[in-house]
């Protein structure tokens with residue numbers, strides 16, 4: 039059997055992951071998690087807990103990074119990532135990724151890294167000024183290595199990660215061109231896959247400077263987490279931003295760019311109810327409270343099965359860590375193999 043037929047028998051690989059800067063929320067769900075759960079049968083999936091990347095902004099808060107790694111592991115297991123089918127791995131225990139980061143950093147110019155729009159946005163949004171660590175600029179190259187270590191063909195991510203996948207494609211092409219014979223390229227050129235909603239808005243309304251609705255994010259304190267209990271969901275929805283010009287239920291309301299309706303459109307399975315209620319809202323025939331109550335019901339129903347599964351692992355963290363350990367071991371086999379092939383292609387295999 040030649041390598042072509044062996045390859046044809048394997049499922050194509052997915053690699054994606056999350057930086058350990060907090061628990062996962064509804065924005066992660068529509069941006070990427072939903073796709074991951076659905077694609078587990080068609081692809082050989084690798085889900086990476088990116089604890090090293092969290093150090094770019096939290097080198098002084100190791101306990102937080104550790105807690106978040108465990109939280110994300112529980113999030114993965116509770117949304118239905120099935121360890122029988124998919125591999126969950128811990129970034130810091132995959133040494134080949136660090137080696138590949140160094141090698142790939144030679145294939146990107148410094149201005150190219152600085153041109154990455156996500157890097158620019160992060161420097162602005164996180165108020166990093168000019169004092170971000172050197173490693174902050176290295177993390178997108180690290181992300182290239184995360185993806186290429188698994189020779190992934192598909193990368194399910196939210197909109198903000200697209201520039202990193204674009205950089206990965208460039209590095210893969212450059213590596214293949216520099217070091218591989220035509221027809222015998224080592225790296226597939228990976229595709230990004232975005233979720234059904236490009237980005238989800240948060241609960242807090244528009245940005246004061248731009249007037250645009252802010253995206254859901256832990257750091258903006260405007261998120262509903264996949265682990266929130268019903269009471270927390272209720273409080274968050276009851277105090278969320280809606281149409282600021284609507285003071286009474288009989289006032290005409292605006293549906294467009296209103297988080298209340300964006301959430302209903304995204305999460306309510308009863309879209310007939312949503313269409314009808316939106317119509318009434320526009321005409322001042324339905325109150326905010328009624329629409330919010332309905333939304334609470336919808337979200338609690340969505341989150342409850344996730345919370346149930348989570349509680350099983352919460353009571354047995356050891357079991358969850360065993361899954362992570364086994365996944366990391368499996369992942370190392372693939373990443374080590376990639377590193378060996380990289381060295382061979384670069385004529386740096388001496389012994």
Ligand code: TRP
Nearest residue numbers: 053054055056057088181184185
């Ligand atoms: N940067 C991603 C985030 O913050 C996490 C991540 C790390 C990732 N490595 C990756 C995503 C590789 C996709 C592929 O969410």
